[in-house]
Amino acid sequence: MSRLRRIAQASSRDLMILAAVVTVLGLIPLGVSRFTLSVATTALIFALAGIGWNVLSGFAGQFSFGHAAYFGLGAYTVAVTLTEFSISPWVGLIVGGVIAAAFGLLTGWISFRFGLKGAYFALATFALAEMLRLTFNNLDYVGAGIGITIPLAGGDDWGRIQFEDTPSLQYWVLLGIVAVSLVAVIAITKSRLGSTMLAVREDEDAASSLGINPLRAKMAAISISGFITALAGGYYTQFLLFIDPDLAFGPFVSVAILLRPIIGGVGTIWGPVLGAAILSVLGEVTRSLVREPPSFLQVIEGVNGLDQVLFGLILVLVIIRAPDGVLGWFRRRRQRSAV
Amino acid sequence: MRGRPRNAIWAALAIVAGLLLTQSTWWDTNQTVFAQAVVSGLLIGGVYSLVAMGLSLVFGVLDIINFAHGALMTIAIYVSYLLFLNQGVDPYLSLFITIPLMFILGVGIQRFAINPVMDAPIHNQLLLTLGIAIIIENLALVFFTGTPRSIELSYARNEFDLGPITLDFPVKVFGAVVTLPKLIAFIMALLLAALLYLLIKRTQLGAAIRAAAQEPEGAELVGIDVRRIYTITFGIGAACVGAAGALVIPFLFVSPTAGATFNIIAFIVVVLGGMGSIPGALVGGLVIGLTQEMTQLFVSGSSKLLGVFVVFLAVLLFRPEGLFGRVQR
Secondary structure (H helix, E strand, O other): OHHHHHHHHHHHHHHHHHHHHHHHHHHHHHHOOHHHHHHHHHHHHHHHHHHHHHHHHHHOOOOOOOOHHHHHHHHHHHHHHHHHHOOOHHHHHHHHHHHHHHHHHHHHHHHHHOOOOHHHHHHHHHHHHHHHHHHHHHOHHHOHHHOEEOOOOOOEEOOOOEEOOOHHHHHHHHHHHHHHHHHHHHHHHHOHHHHHHHHHHHOHHHHHHOOOOHHHHHHHHHHHHHHHHHHHHHHHHHHHOEEOHHHHHOHHHHHHHHHHHHHHOOOOOOHHHHHHHHHHHHHHHHHHHHHOOOHHHHHHOOOOOHHHHHHHHHHHHHHHHOOOHHHHHHHHHHHHHHO | OOHHHHHHHHHHHHHHHHHHHHHOHHHHHHHHHHHHHHHHHHHHHHHHHHHHHHHHHHHHHHOOOOOOHHHHHHHHHHHHHHHHHHHOOOHHHHHHHHHHHHHHHHHHHHHHHHHHHOOOOHHHHHHHHHHHHHHHHHHHHHHHOOOOEOOOOOOOOOEEEEOOEEEEOOEEEOOEEEOHHHHHHHHHHHHHHHHHHHHHHHOHHHHHHHHHHHOHHHHHHOOOOHHHHHHHHHHHHHHHHHHHHHHHOOOOOEOOOOOHHHHHHHHHHHHHHOOOOHHHHHHHHHHHHHHHHHHHHHOOOOOHHHHHHHHHHHHHHHOOOOOOOOOOO
C-alpha cells in the first residue's frame, strides 16, 4: 500500500492539472451547437486513442504505425456483442479492450521476441492492421465490406450508451473514460513500470544490463496501449452507430491516432489531448475557410481536397519547426529564455 | 554464405512441388488460369520492382520510411497523362521528361524538407513524408478531381513483324494473355534495374552512395558530403517512380491515389529483398507480384494483398535483413 501512496503523492500535481483540464473540457457542451459538440466528441475519441498509442510509442518508445488494429478490434467488439448477443456496450468496451490487449500481447510477443525495432516494428504493426482490415472485409459474420449498423435505442439509454435527446451526456461519459485513462497513465508514469518503459526507450541494452527485462516492459506497454485505444474504438462505434472495415482498421485511422500525440508532444501526459484540440480546431478552420472563403479568396470556394492540402502543409511545417510537438516547443522556448 | 545450401534445398523442394502439381487432375482443368496468374504476376511484379528500387535506395541509404514515394509516382503519372492528352506525346517518350523532372523534384524535397529533419526520430521523418504525400495527392484532387481516367494506345493491339517471328498483340503464352503495354513496362523495368545496378556498383557516385549508406560518419571523414549524397539518392529514388509512372499509364487508371497503392507494396518488396539492394528489389517485386496473383487463385474470396502481407510478416520475423541483405542486428 505504501507504494500506491507514493505514486499518489508523486502524481498530485498532474492530478490537479487533470482536474482543471477535465473541468474546462466539461464546460464545452454548455455553450456550443450540436454540430460543434459532435466535432468535440470526435476529437475526444481520437485523443483517447492517442493516449493509448502514447503509452507504447511515446513512453516505451516502440513506434506503432498500426494502432488501427486495436481501435478496430474495440469498435467491432462493441458492434458484434451488441447486435449478435445483445450485450451492453459497457461490457463490450471492456471485452474489446481485453481482446485488443490480448492481440497486442500475442503480436507483440512475436515481434519483440524476433527483435523487431524502429522502422521494422512500425511496418509490422502496419501490416497487422492491414491484415485485419482485409480479413474483416471478407468476413460475412461481421458484415464484410458493408459493415455493421447499430440499431437505434430511441431517446436516452444509459445501458446502451446512446443519448439521442441529450448528446452532451455522450460527451461527458466519454470525458469520464478519458479522465480515468489519464489517471491510469499518470499513475504508470510515476510507477516503477513507467521508469522501466522510459529506460527501455532511451537505451535498451543499458536497461537490461541494469536488470530490467525489456520484453516485460514492452509487453506491459503494448497491452495497456491496446486496451485504451480499443476503448476509443468501441466508443467510436457507439458514437457513429455504424462501423465498417475502413473506418475501423483503415491506414488513415492509424495516422489519425498517432498524429494527435505527435503534434501535442510524444511521450508527454498531455500531448494527445492538446494535439487533438489543436487538430480539430485547425481542421474546422480550414474546412470552413474552403466552404465560405473571404471575398478575395472566392476561387477556392468548395474546392474538393483543398482543406487537406492546407492540413498537409501545416503538418510539414510543424514537423520541421517543432519536431517534438507543441509541448516540446514550449519547453524549449522556456529553457532558452531561462538561460 | 551460410544460406546457400539451404537455398538449394528450397529450390529443389519448389521444383518437386511444381512437378507434382503438373501431374494432378487440378492441373488439367486449371492450366490456363494458372499460367495467366503466373504471367500477370511476373508482369506487374516488374513494375513493383521498379518502384521498390527507388524506395529501397532511399530506405537503405537515408534510413527513412518514405511515404511520399507513391505520391511522387502520382505526379509522374499525371505529367505523362497530360503530355499524352494535350501534346500527344507517347507515354514511352514522356519517360525522357518524367525521369529528369522527378529527379529534380526529389532533390528539392530532400534538400528543403527532409534534410532539416534527418537527425529527428523516425516518426517525424515518416510524418513529414506523409504530409508531403497528403499535399501532393490532394493537389491532384484539386486540379484533376477524383474521376479515374485512362488512355488508349493506338498501337497496343497491333501486329509486330520481328523478322523470324510475328507478334500479334495481345500475345498468348501457354494460354495466358500478354498485352503489349505490360510487356514493355516489364522489359523497361528490367532494363532500368540493370542501369541502376551499374550506377551503384560501377561508378564513383555509386561508391559514395554505398559508403554513405554503410558508414555515414566514416564517409564524412574521407571527404564525402553525406548530405549531398542523401539529396542525390532521394532524387534517384524519385526518378525511379518517374519512370514507373510513365510506364503504367497505358494499363492503369489515372487517379490521385494511383501511386499510393504502389507505396505499400514497394515497402513490402524492399523488406523482402533487403534494404538498399537493387537485385533484392528486382526479385522481391517479382515474388510479390506472383504472391498476389497466387493468393487470388488459391484463396477464393480474399483480397490479393492478404497473401502479400502474410509473406511480409514472415520475412520481417524470420529474415528481417531480407533475401539479399546483409545480416546486421
